[in-house]
Amino acid sequence: MTARLVLQSADITRALTRISHEILESNRGASDLVLLGIPTRGIVLARRIGEILDSIEPGSGTVGFLDVTMYRDDLAKNPTRAPSPTQIPAGGIDGKTVVLVDDVLYSGRTIRAALDALNDIGRPRAVRLAALVDRGHRELPIRADFVGKNLPTSSSERINVRLLEVDGVDEITIEGGDA
Amino acid sequence: MRHLLSTRDLGRDEAVAILDVAEDMADVADREIKKLPALRGKTVVNLFFEDSTRTRISFEAAAKRLSADVINFSAKGSSVSKGESLKDTAQTLAAMGADAVVVRHQASGAPSVLAQSGWIDAGIVNAGDGTHEHPTQALLDAFTIRRRLHGASARGRDLDGVTVTIVGDILHSRVARSNVWLLSALGAHVSFVAPATLVPIGIRGWPVTVGYDLDAAIAAKPDVVMMLRIQGERMNAAFFPTAREYARQWGLDDERLAKLPASSLVMHPGPMNRGLEISAKAADSAQSTVLEQVANGVSVRMAVLYLLLSGNAGEK
Numbered sequence: 455m456t457a458r459l460v461l462q463s464a465d466i467t468r469a470l471t472r473i474s475h476e477i478l479e480s481n482r483g484a485s486d487l488v489l490l491g492i493p494t495r496g497i498v499l500a501r502r503i504g505e506i507l508d509s510i511e512p513g514s515g516t517v518g519f520l521d522v523t524m525y526r527d528d529l530a531k532n533p534t535r536a537p538s539p540t541q542i543p544a545g546g547i548d549g550k551t552v553v554l555v556d557d558v559l560y561s562g563r564t565i566r567a568a569l570d571a572l573n574d575i576g577r578p579r580a581v582r583l584a585a586l587v588d589r590g591h592r593e594l595p596i597r598a599d600f601v602g603k604n605l606p607t608s609s610s611e612r613i614n615v616r617l618l619e620v621d622g623v624d625e626i627t628i629e630g631g632d633a
Numbered sequence: 634m635r636h637l638l639s640t641r642d643l644g645r646d647e648a649v650a651i652l653d654v655a656e657d658m659a660d661v662a663d664r665e666i667k668k669l670p671a672l673r674g675k676t677v678v679n680l681f682f683e684d685s686t687r688t689r690i691s692f693e694a695a696a697k698r699l700s701a702d703v704i705n706f707s708a709k710g711s712s713v714s715k716g717e718s719l720k721d722t723a724q725t726l727a728a729m730g731a732d733a734v735v736v737r738h739q740a741s742g743a744p745s746v747l748a749q750s751g752w753i754d755a756g757i758v759n760a761g762d763g764t765h766e767h768p769t770q771a772l773l774d775a776f777t778i779r780r781r782l783h784g785a786s787a788r789g790r791d792l793d794g795v796t797v798t799i800v801g802d803i804l805h806s807r808v809a810r811s812n813v814w815l816l817s818a819l820g821a822h823v824s825f826v827a828p829a830t831l832v833p834i835g836i837r838g839w840p841v842t843v844g845y846d847l848d849a850a851i852a853a854k855p856d857v858v859m860m861l862r863i864q865g866e867r868m869n870a871a872f873f874p875t876a877r878e879y880a881r882q883w884g885l886d887d888e889r890l891a892k893l894p895a896s897s898l899v900m901h902p903g904p905m906n907r908g909l910e911i912s913a914k915a916a917d918s919a920q921s922t923v924l925e926q927v928a929n930g931v932s933v934r935m936a937v938l939y940l941l942l943s944g945n946a947g948e949k
Contacts, residue, residue, distance in 0.1 A: 521657065524671040524699075524939075534634070534944030536650060537657045539788070574666040 484514025
């Protein structure tokens with residue numbers, strides 16, 4: 455099965471830079487902004503967006519990560535998943551604007567779990583969602599506020615997001631389908 | 634993981650994985666809302682044929698923090714006192730839809746009988762069986778040692794090269810047995826110090842060195858000294874002349890505490906006999922981890938229940 459390259463390193467950087475500007479624009483500045491990455495690759499993306507925000511407005515890139523394993527609705531259907539750590543920045547999330555960051559937005563169930571997890575941690579002023587790839591096929595009424603790239607796919611295809619920090623290379627490929 | 638019956642079944646990687654999940658569970662204890670929805674709709678039965686406070690409450694707290702429903706069963710005041718057999722009790726619980734059964738029993742091996750009998754389909758957690766094993770106690774001891782030694786960077790690490798001296802009634806101690814297997818799987822060196830009458834027969838096959846002199850053991854500067862409770866209810870023979878003599882020879886008193894390096898940890902699985910195996914000063918010192926062990930017990934038991942009950946074990 456062949457994998458088709460859809461985004462390269464430079465494309466990813468450009469998308470993240472655009473997302474960063476959009477976040478600042480919609481938030482009207484960098485005040486009270488908290489980026490929370492969803493493991494595994496959402497953490498990497500949140501850190502990168504945090505760095506870009508920092509370079510635009512120093513001190514604005516507050517980054518943490520949020521594990522949603524325990525809040526998933528498919529725990530009983532899959533083999534046991536090991537949870538990963540959650541780290542909330544020192545200021546907490548009460549009254550802040552939280553931007554959830556994930557690599558691929560698909561069914562929307564991970565984000566639903568993330569919203570439940572946030573609920574147990576505090577009460578943000580607003581929650582936004584940034585995704586590097588939106589591939590459609592939503593199963594819940596959830597949409598992203600900031601999207602790197604819309605990739606209409608068939609559900610038999612597989613989207614692989616590979617990032618330098620985790621996989622040693624920056625690329626997004628589509629695999630499989632009826633091609 | 635289907636059951637947790639013995640730490641002897643756990644390899645290094647599996648043990649480290651459980652401790653890592655426990656780290657994540659410990660983070661929840663620091664939050665304002667100390668609850669996770671992971672085991673919603675699951676039923677955990679605490680089946681206690683023997684008295685216990687901290688283990689039962691700890692399992693109950695762990696199950697409740699994971700949103701499971703908890704049913705407590707103690708042999709006193711139940712049909713067991715009317716002579717109901719373990720089999721009938723187990724089948725009754727199965728009929729009520731228990732997903733996990735936490736068993737403490739005075740007979741060694743009772744939990745593995747439950748796990749292998751087919752009387753009940755639930756996951757079985759051994760919470761202490763006779764003088765055999767008490768695996769979650771060993772896991773929480775290992776977790777406590779790892780946290781004290783490595784602090785925030787504890788995730789993923791084992792206990793390679795850590796020296797642990799376990800002192801006291803080894804013969805009747807399920808805590809000591811579980812700890813030997815787990816700690817040595819994690820790479821620690823375990824040694825026992827006890828009166829010769831309280832060292833079990835057949836200890837030669839265990840990964841452990843045996844000594845009889847506590848002062849010599851303390852002079853060797855162990856990283857951890859774990860004092861065991863003198864189990865009055867099992868002292869049915871003349872194992873040592875008097876309690877005072879035991880305290881003088883094998884108790885961690887103030888004098889021995891002073892000789893112990895300040896970095897060494899003093900552990901005790903509780904409940905403590907202050908003045909017998911451990912002095913009040915040792916129990917309340919900064920080196921003592923007794924209360925941390927209790928707090929960590931909840932996190933470790935959350936990890937065990939989560940690993941046992943989440944996931945589709947049938948297809949794996």
